Amino acid sequence: MTSFDIQAIQTQLQSKKPRAILKAALENFDNIAISFSGAEDVVLIDMALNIRKDIQVFSLDTGRLHPETYRFIEKVRQHYKIDIELLTPERDSLDTFVKEKGLFSFYEDGHQQCCGIRKVEPLRRKLSQLDAWITGQRKDQSLDTRNDIPEVQIDSAFSSTEKQLIKFNPLLNWNSAQVWDHIEAYQVPYNDLHEKGFISIGCEPCTRAVLPNQHERAGRWWWEDATKKECGLHAGNIKK
Secondary structure, three states: OOOOOHHHHHHHHOOOOHHHHHHHHHHHOOOEEEEOOOHHHHHHHHHHOOOOOOOEEEEEOOOOEOHHHHHHHHHHHHHHOOOEEEEOOOHHHHHHHHHHHOOOOHHHHOOHHHHHHHHHHHHHHHHOOOOEEEOOOOHHHOOOOOOOOOOEEEOOOOOOOOOOOEEEOOOOOOOHHHHHHHHHHOOOOOOHHHHHOOOOOOEHHHEOOOOOOOOHHHHEOOOOOHHHOOOOOOHHHOOO
16 A cells, blocks of 8 residues: 545545445555454455455454354355454453453443453454454444444554554445345345344343344443443444
């Protein structure tokens, strides 16, 4: 990548369709990766492979995922014949945390510390090696934390004084129905938990199925306030 004018590219990409945003991301950056965990991310993989075959994909293995999610990761790997790098927590930090607080402390004192060890630290390690990353964030996933994010941004949470990290959000303006229309039309693999009432899927202890007409994020960290429902991967979304 040469120089990157984020203001100009954001103006150019504002309200554009996902494929246009993905194409700009993959054309401007060689050292870029797609963060994969859910339905939105597989849609991005499906689209990206039609733009460039050598895409880099990673997923966070927290050690607390549902069995269905592990099978889903393997299903995606085999379906697209791609490598998926699994990022795992730093062992000593995790061992110390579990020894001191047990396996379910987040029900008492919030999910931030657990997510920090199991998700944020492994992600930080990976992102320090990249120039940019692609996420499946959508505005309507959370009006409290995601309504104001742009199509492309400087990732304030993971940039450093030495290195600026760029984040692309190609599905920003899609809704859930559009995601599932693409999944059905193009036979994209999906997590079996979706057939059991799960919409937004994270770690097993912190995710539950939602009731009809409940918001999709209602099943994530359901014991916490809606304005705090970010695990740290998109910490820049939290309004101070």
